[in-house]
Amino acid sequence: MSLKGKHVVVVGGTSGIGLATAKAFLDEEAEVVIASRSTAKLTSAKQVLGHNIQAFELDFRSEESAAEFFKQTGQIDHLVITAGEGVMGHFRDLDVTDAKTAFDSKFWGQYITARAVVPYLTNTGSITLTSGVYGVRPPKGASTLASINSAVDGLVRGLAVDLAPVRVNVVSPGIVDTPIYAGMPSDQRQQMFSGIAGQLPVGKVAKPEDIARAYIYLAKSEFTTGTVVLIDGGAHLV
Ligand SMILES: NC(=O)c1ccc[n+]([C@@H]2O[C@H](COP(=O)([O-])OP(=O)(O)OC[C@H]3O[C@@H](n4cnc5c(N)ncnc54)[C@H](OP(=O)(O)O)[C@@H]3O)[C@@H](O)[C@H]2O)c1
Secondary structure, eight states: OOOTTOEEEEETTTSHHHHHHHHHHHHTTOEEEEEESOHHHHHHHHHHHOTTSEEEEOOTTOHHHHHHHHHHHOSEEEEEEOOOOOOOOOTTTSOHHHHHHHIIIIIHHHHHHHHHHGGGEEEEEEEEEEOOGGGTSOOTTOHHHHHHHHHHHHHHHHHHHHTTTSEEEEEEEOOBOSGGGTTSOHHHHHHHHHHHHHHSTTSSOBOHHHHHHHHHHHHHOTTOOSOEEEESTTGGGO
8 A cells, every 4th residue: 555645643753763653654755744742842853854744732641632633634544653651660669650650641642542533534544553562571660561561552452343444553662762761871871772782683772763664564554453563673582
């Protein structure tokens, strides 16, 4: 299926995996809308992507914001959601409130946005969510993310049945070098990436562009629904 002229929305398209995915859809000659909360990130993403895109503010955790957002976009062929904020912390130490806040973002944000888009999606369209390898192979301190990612993987199986013939899938990335790690001092971040790369069968951490290809595949692949595309450099094996 060609993506030329198709209407694509990338929620979280102002940074990291979402920004690379918006670029990949533009390369396929799709009409792209990006959304996130920060005006500064929307402006800077527009500069990176060029003026062929539209950019709207959206907090995807709010049903009201999501409803207003899709009124602005109108009919859509493909929705991609990469927005989401998780949390790390040992099960014994992490406050329940912090675990719930992460669920509100990465699980409920995707749930609410997928629900809000339904009236606007074409029958030949698709929804692609984002989870992560910690859903199947959590390191210590990732029990909340393991739960959220597994819940998102489960959600797409249910939605693929409920929303058929719309196709619903999920990309589950391993470690990707994105601004999500911007809070770490750069030498510490590089050390962490080198350590992880050394353990992975592919010998490196991913770039956002590596993961963006999976969203393009899922938008194009008319026979794929209810599927988790695990793209993790082999992290689930080690
Ligand atoms: N990077 C990794 O190693 C990795 C590994 C596995 C899974 N993942 C998952 O992949 C997804 C993307 O990660 P990334 O590394 O690309 O992160 P990122 O660079 O931090 O980008 C996250 C994007 O989501 C937006 N966002 C966050 N909260 C939002 C909200 N409430 N409403 C609307 N937009 C919101 C952010 O923009 P605003 O701040 O402007 O809202 C930003 O555009 C996340 O779900 C993450 O858990 C990442």
